[in-house]
Amino acid sequence: MELQLPLSGAKVLKHYLKRPGLTEYEKSEILDYRQCYFLGIGAQKIKGSRSQQYNFGYDDERGDYSVVLQDHIAYRFEVLDFLGKGSFGQALKCVDHKTKEIVALKVIRNKKKFQHQAGVELKILLHLKENDPDDTNNIIRIKDYCMFRKHLVISFELFSINLYEFIKNNNFEGVSLSLIRRFAIQILQALKYLREESLIHCDLKPENILLKSPDKSGIKVIDFGSSCFSNERIYTYIQSRFYRAPEIILGIPYTTAIDMWSFGCILTELFTGVPIFPGESEQE
Secondary structure, rough: OOOOOOOOOHHHHHHHHHOOOHHHHHHHHHHHHHOOOOOOOOOOOOOOOOHHHHHHHEEEOOOOOOOOOOOEEEOOEEEEEEEEEEEEEEEEEEOOOOOOOOEEEEOOOHHHHHHHHHHHHOOOOOOHHHHHOOOOEEEEOOOEEEEEEOEEEEEEEOOOEEHHHHHHHHOOOOHHHHHHHHHHHHHHHHHHHHHHHEEOOOOOOHHHHOOOOOOOOOOOOOOOOOOEEEHHHOOOOOOOOOOOOOOHHHHOOOOOOHHHHHHHHHHHHHHOOOOOOOOOOOOO
């Protein structure tokens, strides 16, 4: 019989102890969960065990979580699709069975450096959400976060394509000034808010600006994985090369102004369809 979730891990285990559905690893792990919303029964689950290398068999050698479609993440999220992969880890499209929403899930690589940086990102995302209760500043909103099998997992609202894909879909021919103006006003609102909060985005580019829906001009700025507070600047090598400000290339102190440089590059690219400074190297 089908279990009526949510239930505590202990109750789920009692049901599946003698039945197929959960792996042996899950049967010990699930007791740590007070509430289980989704179990991924029927998915081609990885059978993790303490004898396997790379996080009991759940990671690849890079430290990325080995994602299985239709399986659960943290007994709550159902994996529907892959959204993308970056140095930080992976982005997934999921159903949050707790809230009944479709969300974007960021699963951070199981490596100290990336876990630490994701912790900084998490702090920034929570700060931005807390200080923008009415969601008026065009910044991606964090929904929730948890640890699962040694990976930090962050859930976000799910949106449409990014501005790079939007430019590409237009055959790299540029878009109308009236549309650019609508985008520009919204990005400036986000940058104004970040500056008021003494935050530097550090990686503003078309890929990090999402359309809220495919046929409207509403946007949100995403990916605070490289961001920092102005008084906590850690990195000297930041920003994607085409959008990198002169002070970063020169290695001199920087401020929130570096995001404004990137903003200018993005507007030009929206108009012409191609990057204004497509340097192959720092020197170029």
